[in-house]
Amino acid sequence: MPDAGRPKSPLTLSVPERTALSQLAAAPRTSAAMRLRARIVLASAEGRSNKAVADLLEVTPGTVGKWRRRFLRMGMAGLDDGMRSGRPRMVDRVQLGATSITGAPTSMADSGHRPSTRELAAAYGVSQSTVSRRRREEVQHYRSGAGISVATSRPAPPPPGDTELLSDRVYEAIRGWILSGELAPGMRVVESEIARVLGTSQTPAREAVRRLAHEGLVTYRPRLGNFVTEISQVEAREAREVRVLLESAAARRATGHAPPEELDLLRIEVQRMIEAAGHHDIGAFREADLRFHRQVLATSGNSMLLRVWRTLEPALWSLQVVSNAMYAGDWGLMARRHLDLIEVLAGTDPEDSARLFAAHARGESSITRPAGRPS
Structure with a gap:
C-alpha cells in the first residue's frame, strides 16, 4: 500500500550547491544552527527519509522537513533565518537602540509620557511582544544584580548570536x-x-x-x-566493551557500501577534529569525534545499531571527559588516525574494517595495519 499523503519532491544538488553546503557544514566560524541546516540538506539529498535524517542528526523529523522545504523553495538563501511566527527570538540592544527599551527613544523623549508597548514597537521596528519581553528581562536583570561584575575563575562564554534564546x-x-x-x-x-x-x-x-x-x-x-556525571572504572570498561561490539559490527556492514557522500561527511568531521586540535579546543574535538562515530553507525544502515549507540553516548561523554584530561599525546595525530578508518570503509575487506574499528574503540595506541598493541 503506498504511503499516504503527498509524495516528497526530489532533492537533487548541483556540484556548486554540494560544495557550498559541505563548506558551510564544516566552517568552524559558522553558527551551529547553520552547520546543522547544511548537514540536513546534504543528508536529505542522499535520498534518506525525514525520519532517517532526524535520527542521524538528533533533531525532529519536523525540523528536517522544514529545512528541506525551504531549500527546495529558495536554495541556499532558504537556510538563513527569516521572520518567524510565535514567540520572538532575542533581540540585542543594538537593534533596539542605544537606550534601554524601558525608556523612550530620543524622538519620544520630549512628549512627557511613558510610551506604550505599541509606540516603542513602532519606534524600534520590533513586535509588541518583544518590547514586553525585554521590559520583563530588564526588570529581572536589575533585581538579580546581574549587572554587577562578579569575579570568577571560570571564563564567561563569548557573546551569543542575536537569534539565540x-x-x-x-x-x-x-x-x-x-x-x-x-x-x-x-x-x-x-x-x-x-x-x-x-x-x-x-x-x-x-x-x-x-x-x-x-x-x-x-x-x-x-x-x-x-x-x-562521573563514570566508574567498571562502567568505563563496560562502555568500551559495548562500543567495540557496536563499531566493529557497523564497520563490517558499511565497508564497501558507504556512498561517497557519507564518506565526505566523515572527512568533514576529521577536518573539524584537526582544526580543534590546532586551537587546543578539546570540547570541539570531542564533539566532532562522537559525530564521526555516530555517522559510521548511521552508515551501517542498521537503525538498531544507531539507537543502541545513542543510549551509550552519555557514558562515552563522561569517559572522554576523564580520559582526555589525562591524555598527553598529539591531538592532531589522534584526529588524523580517523583517516585510516575512512580508508578501510572505502575498501572491500569488512573484517579488516571491523578489526581496525575495534582496536580504535578499545583505545589502542595504534590503529594502523598491522594491528597495534594496547597502550
Missing part, C-alpha cells in the same frame, strides 16, 4: 565547561551560581541543567543537587 546560551555555556573539563566529573552544578556568573535569572539555568541531565552529562542526586 537565553536558555540555549546558558545550555551551551555549561555544556562547554563540562566538555572542556572546566566542570570536572563529580563537581556540583549550582544553578544559582551559574545564573550569577552568566548574568541571568535561575530559570534558564534550571532549564539548561535539565537538558544536560537528559543527555546524561549531569546527574541529579536527591537532597544533594546536580553533579557532573
